[in-house]
Amino acid sequence: MVKICCIGAGYVGGPTMAVIALKCPAIEVAVVDISVSRINAWNSEQLPIYEPGLEDVVKQCRGKNLFFSTDVEKHVSEADIVFVSVNTPTKTQGLGAGKAADLTYWESAARMIADVSKSDKIVVEKSTVPVKTAEAIEKILTHNSKKINFQILSNPEFLAEGTAIQDLFNPDRVLIGGRETPEGAKAIQALKDVYAHWVPVERIICTNLWSAELSKLAANAFLAQRISSVNAMSALCEATGADVTQVSHAVGKDSRIGPKFLNASVGFGGSCFQKDILNLVYICECNGLPEVANYWKQVIKVNDYQKTRFVNRVVASMFNTVSGKKIAILGFAFKKDTGDTRETPAIDVCKGLLGDKAQLSIYDPQVSEDQIKRDLSMKKFDWDHPVHLQSADPTSITQVSVVGDAYEATKGSHGICILTEWDEFRKLDYQRIYDNMQKPAFVFDGRNVVDVEKLREIGFIVYSIGKPLDSWLKDMPAVA
Ligand SMILES: NC(=O)C1=CN([C@@H]2O[C@H](COP(=O)(O)OP(=O)(O)OC[C@H]3O[C@@H](n4cnc5c(N)ncnc54)[C@H](O)[C@@H]3O)[C@@H](O)[C@H]2O)C=CC1
Ligand SMILES: O=C(O)[C@H]1O[C@H](OP(=O)(O)OP(=O)(O)OC[C@H]2O[C@@H](n3ccc(=O)[nH]c3=O)[C@H](O)[C@@H]2O)[C@H](O)[C@@H](O)[C@@H]1O
Secondary structure: OOEEEEEOOOOOHHHHHHHHHHHOOOOEEEEEOOOHHHHHHHOOOOOOOOOOOHHHHHHHHEOOOEEEEOOHHHHHHHOOEEEEOOOOOEOOOOOOOOOOEOOHHHHHHHHHHHHHOOOOEEEEEOOOOOOOHHHHHHHHHHHHOOOOOEEEEEOOOOOOOOOHHHHHHOOOOEEEEEOOOHHHHHHHHHHHHHHOOOOOHHHEEEEEHHHHHHHHHHHHHHHHHHHHHHHHHHHHHHHHOOOHHHHHHHHHOOOOOOOOOOOOOOOOOOOOHHHHHHHHHHHHHHOOOHHHHHHHHHHHHHHHHHHHHHHHHHHHHOOOOOOOOEEEEEOOOOOOOOOOOOOOHHHHHHHHHHHOOOEEEEEOOOOOHHHHHHHHHOOOOHHHOOHHHOOOOHHHOOOEEEOOOHHHHHOOOOEEEEOOOOHHHOOOOHHHHHHOOOOOOEEEEOOOOOOHHHHHHHOOEEEEOOOOOOOOOOOOOOOO
């Protein structure tokens, strides 16, 4: 029986391995982690991450051919294929701080693999890593090994949160990069055989190692660039009276451009887009390509501009101050259908409003009070380290209350900011909400979820990203 071990039981390791276990009953899959609480949660009724369909997959295989364990060394030493899906945060100190990927967790995983291995292994980069990482990993593994043969593969993951199970069941492609040697080709084939249990072979792309590593960074950069492009257009729409939804629709009808990923927003969030582009920028700089680095840097700059622009709209509309005013925040997760808050635009928007002394009342259907308060007190990039190594003190946040539904959040408030596109925010009884708010009552829709005309009829002053402006806002400064 082939044995797979995955180091890192996070958003990628957990769902990916659960699907491999489901689709390959003859393979034994162990997911291991240094975080005891995470592993306990994977073994409980309350999984550590919220992902539609995940619970069902885990329940079908857990205890049969899918195991979650903290006994990292045992499972690694027994495995034929070891996936590594640990954190690769942005460095906060030293060379490349603020841009380069911090490979501390990866390196320690590689050293441990080298130490405990007694048989040949295929080691798979599942984490997103800088191009050429495989070379460094190879050096660590071969330097320490006792005549054991290690083959390194790059198999980056393209799933998106909220649709992870769907994406894993039916991926656009699976990418496998390996060494162009007979041993490398054999390792690629072994991993291909795993995916071929459910992925059509024409969708399994095999490349050299560097192409696979770089394709992952490139794909995320292209996706984020689309959002920054449409967000840049949203500012111009507001200035001219064009409607960004209509512009996106018209542009996306061109089959060369396509309709997906053209929704204007308060900014993209999530654990990877910013981190991976910063990493790409750093690699370009290190390779003497400052023009290329600056090109990609602009994607992040526009994203930051979009978040600042939103906060400025809120403050400028409300008589240039939100000091002491209750502002309802609807949605805190970085997108709908996930409880994940890593790099969510809500953090920057809330911090901007708190900076102007607002009183925030926050509601998100999937994010806990503790998580929100920790996010608002954490330093930039600290979130991307294993939970037990994070140091934020949630009690230091005093101007924030976290409540159990949208009606409570908005009651008595001066304004509402919609920061995540949860479906339930489309269906709220906005008349009831309006009746219970201070007047004038404002709605700032960072996700284009509300029916602007309907809300204006009720009496709200409405700002919706990239939509023709309310007459109230027309003469207000919009620049960040
Ligand atoms: N979240 C996402 O949607 C996607 C993430 N990725 C990439 O996958 C990688 C992992 O991301 P996530 O799963 O989101 O992170 P995560 O933070 O949810 O999970 C990483 C896990 O690795 C564990 N870990 C760290 N060092 C370890 C070690 N030495 N031994 C054992 N366990 C260790 C941590 O405790 C943590 O539970 C990152 O490189 C990320 O860029 C790629 C595609 C999608
Ligand atoms: O490497 C990763 O971590 C993953 O990053 C993204 O997945 P994810 O961040 O989970 O979610 P997305 O659906 O890409 O959304 C990212 C952000 O962009 C925002 N977004 C997305 C689409 C859009 O049109 N407009 C927009 O503002 C979302 O609200 C969210 O804040 C990619 O889509 C995945 O392919 C990739 O594997």
